[in-house]
Amino acid sequence: MLLSLTNHGPNASDLGYLLHKHPANVHTSTLAFGEATVFYPDSPEEECTAVLLVEINPIDLVRSKGARQANWALGQYVNDRPFVASSFLSTAISRVFGTALNGTCQKHPELVDQELDLTAHLPAFPAPGGQAQLERLFAPLGYKITCQATPLDPNFPDWGESHYHDLTLRKTCTLQSLLQHLFVLIPVFDRQKHYWVGQEEIEKLLSKGEDWLQDHPERDWIVTRYLKFQRGLTRQALAQLAPETDDSEAEEEPEVEKKISLHSLRLDRVTDIVKSLTPASVLDLGCGEGKLLYRLLKNTSIPKITGMDVDSRSLEIAQERLITRPRGKYDKRLTLIQGSLIYRDARLAGHDIATLVEVIEHLDPPRLEALSRVVFECARPSHIIVTTPNIEYNVLFEGMNPGQLRHRDHRFEWTRAEFETWAHKVAKTHNYQVTFEPLGEEHPDHGAPSQIAHFSR
Numbered sequence: 024m025l026l027s028l029t030n031h032g033p034n035a036s037d038l039g040y041l042l043h044k045h046p047a048n049v050h051t052s053t054l055a056f057g058e059a060t061v062f063y064p065d066s067p068e069e070e071c072t073a074v075l076l077v078e079i080n081p082i083d084l085v086r087s088k089g090a091r092q093a094n095w096a097l098g099q100y101v102n103d104r105p106f107v108a109s110s111f112l113s114t115a116i117s118r119v120f121g122t123a124l125n126g127t128c129q130k131h132p133e134l135v136d137q138e139l140d141l142t143a144h145l146p147a148f149p150a151p152g153g154q155a156q157l158e159r160l161f162a163p164l165g166y167k168i169t170c171q172a173t174p175l176d177p178n179f180p181d182w183g184e185s186h187y188h189d190l191t192l193r194k195t196c197t198l199q200s201l202l203q204h205l206f207v208l209i210p211v212f213d214r215q216k217h218y219w220v221g222q223e224e225i226e227k228l229l230s231k232g233e234d235w236l237q238d239h240p241e242r243d244w245i246v247t248r249y250l251k252f253q254r255g256l257t258r259q260a261l262a263q264l265a266p267e268t269d270d271s272e273a274e275e276e277p278e279v280e281k282k283i284s285l286h287s288l289r290l291d292r293v294t295d296i297v298k299s300l301t302p303a304s305v306l307d308l309g310c311g312e313g314k315l316l317y318r319l320l321k322n323t324s325i326p327k328i329t330g331m332d333v334d335s336r337s338l339e340i341a342q343e344r345l346i347t348r349p350r351g352k353y354d355k356r357l358t359l360i361q362g363s364l365i366y367r368d369a370r371l372a373g374h375d376i377a378t379l380v381e382v383i384e385h386l387d388p389p390r391l392e393a394l395s396r397v398v399f400e401c402a403r404p405s406h407i408i409v410t411t412p413n414i415e416y417n418v419l420f421e422g423m424n425p426g427q428l429r430h431r432d433h434r435f436e437w438t439r440a441e442f443e444t445w446a447h448k449v450a451k452t453h454n455y456q457v458t459f460e461p462l463g464e465e466h467p468d469h470g471a472p473s474q475i476a477h478f479s480r
Contacts, residue, residue: 024105024112024147026075026205028198031140035071038139039063040131041198042073043122052119056080059115077115079105107147107187109213113206124202124231140195143205147173148190149212157190159241160208166192203231211248220251225260237264262343285463285472286314289410292462293380294318296408296477302375303327306404308364309382313341320345320357329358329374365393371402378408381473384433391445399453399478407455407478409446410462412436416472439470446476455480 030038039046046063057079064072104111117124126135150156154170161168169191172184194201207228228236228249236242243261250256293315297305302325307315310330319328332338338359345357362368364382371377377398386394398407414436417423428436437445443459450457455478461471 024077024079024108025145026077026108026112026116027072027142027144028075028201029070029072029142029144030198031070031142033069035067035069037131037134038071038073038198041123041128041134042120043128044073046071046073050119054115054118056111056114059119061119075112075115075119077112079111103147103149103187107149108145108209109149110210113209113213116202116206116209120202123198124206126197126199135199136197138195138197140193141198141201142191142193143201144192145190148188149186150188150190151186153186154188157188160211160245161192161204163240164194164204164235165196166194168192200234204235206231207236207245207249211245220253220256222256224250225256225263228260229263232264259343262340288463289380289473290315290318292475293378293408293410294322296475297325297376297378298323300376300406302406304374304376305329306331306371306374306377306402308371308377308379308398309333309385310341310359311337313345313359315378315380316341316345316357326356327358327374328356329360329370331360331362331364331371333361333363335361364397365390367397367401371397374402374404376406376408377402377404380408380410381412383409384411384436387434395449395453399449399455403453403480405480409476409478410473411442413442413461413470413472413474414438415469416466419466419469419472439474442474442476446478450478 028038028042030036036046042061044050044061050061052059052061054077057077060076060078062074062076064074122128128135148157148170150170152159153172154168157168157170170188173187173189174180175182175185192201228246232245236245239245242264246260246264247257250260297319304327305319305325307319307328307330310316310332311334313330316328316330319325330338330341332341338361341359346359360370362370364379364386379398383391383394412429412433414426414428415438417427417429417436418425420429423429446457446459449455457476457478460475460477462473462475463471465471
């Protein structure tokens with residue numbers, strides 16, 4: 024199988040420095056499944072091409088576990104594996120061009136971030152979905168794509184075309200970006216990866232895709248196929264790709280609030296309040312999938328952060344996003360626990376701050392008294408921050424009527440006066456002081472879209 028890389032324009036032979044392969048030499052590397060050779064057909068200054076030739080040892084291929092699992096009698100002897108771009112080629116790129124793939128150039132480090140006019144040519148690339156499929160994968164990354172389907176047999180044109188394509192990609196970018204794209208996307212088209220797909224593959228995927236995969240329109244399809252359709256790994260990788268984006272946060276936000284990004288505004292403001300109090304420990308009650316936890320971990324140095332939620336699936340997502348994240352720095356500071364806000368729980372004691380962000384309105388009003396005892400009497404942190412919608416503001420949302428609730432799961436929504444009445448009563452009962460602040464742009468008659476109560480013991 025072949026991959027050729029061409030650098031066009033002045034100083035084209037700089038490609039040799041980036042690849043750590045001198046254009047005047049032939050470079051051979053031994054791989055677990057065969058041999059890789061890098062050579063330069065020519066190396067003029069205005070156009071320099073390096074070719075990676077990967078030769079697979081057919082005996083090793085036959086002896087491999089994947090070959091023994093071939094679904095037809097001669098499958099381990101008659102196949103396209105030695106000739107077509109596949110996971111073998113992706114592995115060869117990482118082994119032979121590893122320094123360029125990881126953005127290292129010892130002699131000329133300034134070249135790593137230099138955008139070059141590059142072409143990648145793969146003469147045998149499998150794409151069952153044809154050119155349209157290739158366009159969906161490579162066009163969003165900015166590549167000019169040229170491809171030609173290979174006939175099943177040139178001597179029998181009536182047989183039609185195969186799913187193999189002669190593929191050429193051209194783009195002005197860094198060599199590292201080009202190699203990262205190929206490293207991830209080539210195995211996506213290979214349903215018979217020669218290596219075991221486990222937890223380490225998530226780390227490789229996120230490492231090589233961190234700058235582009237999150238925003239790719241075919242992200243889910245790429246991740247699913249790269250991880251060989253393993254649901255658990257796929258779910259974990261997708262959760263880790265975008266834990267903090269505004270779009271993912273908006274998925275949980277009531278539809279009417281999306282236009283003013285109220286969900287993000289709440290989380291940012293609560294984070295600022297917590298940070299200003301310099302606590303040693305914080306407890307996020309009703310933490311959901313960990314949106315506030317992420318902000319606290321990222322923007323503060325609080326040594327102990329605990330999230331609690333009654334929903335086990337939400338905690339699984341938070342776990343995947345914040346603790347098992349390959350390059351995560353937060354696992355030692357964060358603890359996740361499952362529990363209910365209406366039952367006494369010794370684990371809630373001993374924290375400096377507790378937060379309840381858009382939580383109370385999801386409880387039936389008769390249960391609020393139990394919540395008050397659990398949080399204000401039993402857990403009893405020094406500070407408690409509560410946010411809840413202001414129902415008076417709802418008439419300003421398009422299509423909403425007076426008294427209508429913003430979300431189908433809300434059991435109630437309070438006016439500003441109702442919220443203050445409840446907060447003052449709770450504060451007096453449990454020996455707290457309370458202050459209020461509006462959240463969001465205030466209307467002269469209807470107030471702000473949301474409201475905060477800050478209780479101090």
